[in-house]
Amino acid sequence: MNTREDNAWKSLLAQSATTFDGELTPPLGLATRVLAGLRETRLQEAAWERIGLRAIFASLLAVAVMTAVTFAKVGHDDTDTPVRSLAQLENVQVS
Amino acid sequence: METPPDPAPLLQRWRAGDESAGRELIDVLYPIIVRIVRLHLPRRDDETDLVQEILMKTFSRLHQYQGTAPLTHWVSRVALTTCLDRLRAQKARPEVRWSDLTPPEAELFDLTWLEGRTAGPEKAIAARDLVERLLAVLPPADRSLILMVDLEGHSLEEISQRTGWSLSKIKMRLFRIRGHLRKQVQNWGERE
Numbered sequence: 001m002n003t004r005e006d007n008a009w010k011s012l013l014a015q016s017a018t019t020f021d022g023e024l025t026p027p028l029g030l031a032t033r034v035l036a037g038l039r040e041t042r043l044q045e046a047a048w049e050r051i052g053l054r055a056i057f058a059s060l061l062a063v064a065v066m067t068a069v070t071f072a073k074v075g076h077d078d079t080d081t082p083v084r085s086l087a088q089l090e091n092v093q094v095s
Numbered sequence: 096m097e098t099p100p101d102p103a104p105l106l107q108r109w110r111a112g113d114e115s116a117g118r119e120l121i122d123v124l125y126p127i128i129v130r131i132v133r134l135h136l137p138r139r140d141d142e143t144d145l146v147q148e149i150l151m152k153t154f155s156r157l158h159q160y161q162g163t164a165p166l167t168h169w170v171s172r173v174a175l176t177t178c179l180d181r182l183r184a185q186k187a188r189p190e191v192r193w194s195d196l197t198p199p200e201a202e203l204f205d206l207t208w209l210e211g212r213t214a215g216p217e218k219a220i221a222a223r224d225l226v227e228r229l230l231a232v233l234p235p236a237d238r239s240l241i242l243m244v245d246l247e248g249h250s251l252e253e254i255s256q257r258t259g260w261s262l263s264k265i266k267m268r269l270f271r272i273r274g275h276l277r278k279q280v281q282n283w284g285e286r287e
Contacts, residue, residue: 005280006273008208009229013246015207015214015222020246022129027143031121034150035114041155 102166106157121150127167128153128174134247135178135239145181149174175239175257182235191228191279193286200225204283232279237272244269 102123108116128149132142153173160169196204199221206212214222230238243249249257251265260268 004211005208005277008211009276009280010245011213012203012207012222012226012229013242015203015216016219016226017246018216018219019223020130020133020242022126022133024126026121026125026146030125030143030147030150031118034121034147034154035117037147037151038117038154041151 103162106160106166109157117154124150124153124167124170127171131171131174132178134242135175135182135235145178149177152177172257179236179239179258182239185235187234187237188231190282191231193283196228196283197221197224200228208280208284229276229279232275233272237268237275240265240268241272241276 102120105116105120105123109120125146128146129142132145132149136142136145153170156173160166193201199218203214203218203221203225206214230241233241240254243254244251251262254260254265255262
C-alpha cells in the first residue's frame with residue numbers, strides 16, 4: 001500500500017482495536033468444564049492403560065499355556081518306542 | 096492496569112496435584128488466550144469452544160513445558176498454533192463488493208480513506224466490521240499475519256519464533272497481503 005492507504009489502514013485498525021480486547025476473567029463455568037474434562041481424560045487414559053495391561057497379561061498367559069501343552073504333548077509322544085532303524089521299521093505294525 | 100500474578104508458583108502447585116491452583120492458573124491464562132483467539136478467529140461464534148480446547152491442550156501438555164521460556168509465551172504459542180490449525184479449514188472469499196458493505200461500514204470507509212479522518216470510539220464496531228470485510232479476501236493465515244504485524248506490533252523475528260515460518264516467507268507474504276488489501280480498497284474507492 002502507498003503511504004496514504006497505509007495510514008488509512010492503520011487508522012482503521014486503531015479505531016477497531018478495542019474490539020479485539022478480551023475479557024479479563026473467564027466466563028462462569030469455564031474452569032470447572034476444563035478441569036472436569038482433564039479429570040475425565042485422565043480416567044479414560046488410566047482405563048485404557050488397565051485394558052492394555054490386561055490384554056498383554058492375557059496374551060502372555062495364552063502363550064504360556066500353549067507352550068506348556070505343546071511340551072506336555074511332545075513329552076507324551078516320546079514315551080512311544082522310537083524307531084531306530086529301517087530293520088526295526090519292518091516290525092512296526094500298521095493297523 | 097493490574098499486573099497478572101506470576102504463574103510459576105501456580106504451576107508448581109498444579110504439578111503437585113493441587114486442583115485449586117489449576118483454577119487460578121486458568122484465571123491467569125484466560126486473558127492471554129482469549130485475546131489471541133479473538134485476534135485470529137474471524138468468526139466469534141465458536142470462541143468459547145476454542146478457548147476451552149486451548150486450555151485443555153495447554154494443561155494436558157504442561158508436563159512438556161521445560162521452563163526455558165516464560166509460561167505465558169509457551170501458552171501463547173500453543174494458542175496460536177491451535178488457531179492456525181482451525182483456520183486452515185476455512186477459505187478466503189474471492190471478493191467483497193462495495194454493495195456488500197453496510198451503510199455504517201461504507202460511511203466509515205469514505206471517512207477514513209477518502210477524507211483521511213478518524214471516527215470516534217462509538218464507531219469501533221463498524222471499524223472492526225470493515226477490518227473483517229477487508230481481511231475476508233485473505234487466506235486465514237495471512238489474516239493472522241497482518242494483524243500480528245499491524246495491530247499487535249510484533250516484530251518479524253517474534254512472529255518467526257511463534258509460528259515457525261521463515262523470515263523470507265513472512266516478508267513475501269506481507270508483500271502479497273498488502274497487494275491484496277490495496278486492490279480491495281481501490282475497488283471500493285471506484286465503487287465496484
